[in-house]
Amino acid sequence: MSLPARVRVTCPPLPLAPALRVVAARLCPQAPLDSLNAAALAIAGGAVIGAHLLWDGGEVQFLETGWRGRGIEEALAGAVA
Numbered sequence: 001m002s003l004p005a006r007v008r009v010t011c012p013p014l015p016l017a018p019a020l021r022v023v024a025a026r027l028c029p030q031a032p033l034d035s036l037n038a039a040a041l042a043i044a045g046g047a048v049i050g051a052h053l054l055w056d057g058g059e060v061q062f063l064e065t066g067w068r069g070r071g072i073e074e075a076l077a078g079a080v081a
Contacts, residue, residue, distance in 0.1 A: 002071065007044045009075045014039060023048045027062040031055065040079035042072050052076035 042050035050063035
């Protein structure tokens with residue numbers, strides 16, 4: 001499945017840069033950001049619209065409501081797999 005034209009999924013290096021850490025904490029407040037093994041972010045128009053974070057013993061995914069059901073969830077999960 002292809003992503004909407006202005007959406008891209010990226011896997012930033014860990015630990016997350018300060019600006020990305022702030023966004024990840026807002027989207028996934030329950031994630032232990034100091035213990036991440038992998039992270040994928042969905043970006044649209046320069047804004048982070050979703051995240052999939054993985055750590056030992058857990059993972060979480062969040063995608064803003066208006067972007068759901070367009071294949072972004074699958075792309076995020078695939079990026080950290």
